[in-house]
Amino acid sequence: MIPKKKRPFPATGKGLFHRFLSALDDASVPGQHPALHVDDIVAERLQVLTCPAAASAAAADQQKRSFPVKLAEAVRQAGERDMPTRWFFCFFERILDKFSDLTINVSEGERKTALHHKVTSPKKSILIYNGIKETKREITPDHRSFIVGTTARLEPQKDPWTFFYIAKDIVSRFENVKFVYVGDGSMRNEIEAEINKHNLQGRIILTGFQKNPLDFVQTFNIYLITSLYEGMPYSVLEALNFGLPLVATNVIGNNEVVENGYNGFLFEKKK
Known part of the structure; x- marks a missing residue:
């Protein structure tokens, strides 16, 4: 048990982060985000946990207390949003970055934007492009339209x-x-x-x-x-x-x- 003064977030803050998760992702249910399934993470013996920035706070809180896992945060275009939403997201991203070991960007433009808005630092930021499995086209378009x-x-x-x-x-x-x-x-x-x-x-x-x-x-x-x-x-x-x-x-x-x-x-x- 980590002493209260060393906890990354107060226990009462979880309600805020649960609501924040829901606001960012309509599919997330307060209290049920995968980042909070600590037992599953421990059972799988994971060494690196990647998650959207919104989940990083809750995940960081759990991982710092419960198990030795590196946390990689995936930034979600905070700097591209309109004001005042941009300010709110950038503010949250900067806080969450302090509890992450690494920040992953999926495009060069996203990385430059994150650095411009001081969401993360160059030393912690890396670029990993999204990728897909190559598949063949199996359906032929109807040439009548x-x-x-x-x-x-x-x-x-x-x-x-x-x-x-x-x-x-x-x-x-x-x-x-x-x-x-x-x-x-x-x-x-x-x-x-x-x-x-x-x-x-x-x-x-x-x-x-x-x-x-x-x-x-x-x-x-x-x-x-x-x-x-x-x-x-x-x-x-x-x-x-x-x-x-x-x-x-x-x-x-x-x-x-x-x-x-x-x-x-x-x-x-x-x-």
């Missing part, structure tokens, strides 16, 4: 309204083009209402959540991503794996994968 698609949450960060406005303009001029948005989220109802308002059902399709989104990606002719900020999106790597040309916002992550005019095109994000 031309499909522009994306896989993303219907949430503000992904800017689905820009996807809608691009789709609305293109389908009004080309009869054989369809736009497909694979994913679900809090903005689905409002965008679906706008699709119905303009009688664009069948031309702009919201599939909702799908267990096998890559089955849809293989039917696309172009992959469109309209995110306001990213780290290194797996969806772009998956689309590139299937040989799809990319049309992407010129943001961190996207602009390290898309070579403008070669494997796709970049455009400026919504202001």
Whole structure:
């Protein structure tokens, strides 16, 4: 038992971090985050624990008390968010960095941003790009139509309204083009209402959540991503794996994968 004065966080602080976990990740349940499953970690004899920055505080509190494990923190684009959210996330990241042995960034742009906002130090920061397993394209696109698609949450960060406005303009001029948005989220109802308002059902399709989104990606002719900020999106790597040309916002992550005019095109994000 570590004396109270040496504890990284007061015991009463866990409630705050549980709420913080939930705010960052809709899938997390207070008190049930994997980072808190100490017994499982000990049983597996893990030596390095990697977790999102939000989980790092709770994980650090547990690991410093209970078992000798190195903690690697994965930074989540804190510096790319709008104010005052940016200030809040950067502030939390700086605190959590003090309890981490290493900070992992998944793109060079993300690393530079973290250093610029003093979220971490150059000595603790390393770059490990996201990667995917190479897979073959097993589904042939239907050449009777031309499909522009994306896989993303219907949430503000992904800017689905820009996807809608691009789709609305293109389908009004080309009869054989369809736009497909694979994913679900809090903005689905409002965008679906706008699709119905303009009688664009069948031309702009919201599939909702799908267990096998890559089955849809293989039917696309172009992959469109309209995110306001990213780290290194797996969806772009998956689309590139299937040989799809990319049309992407010129943001961190996207602009390290898309070579403008070669494997796709970049455009400026919504202001």
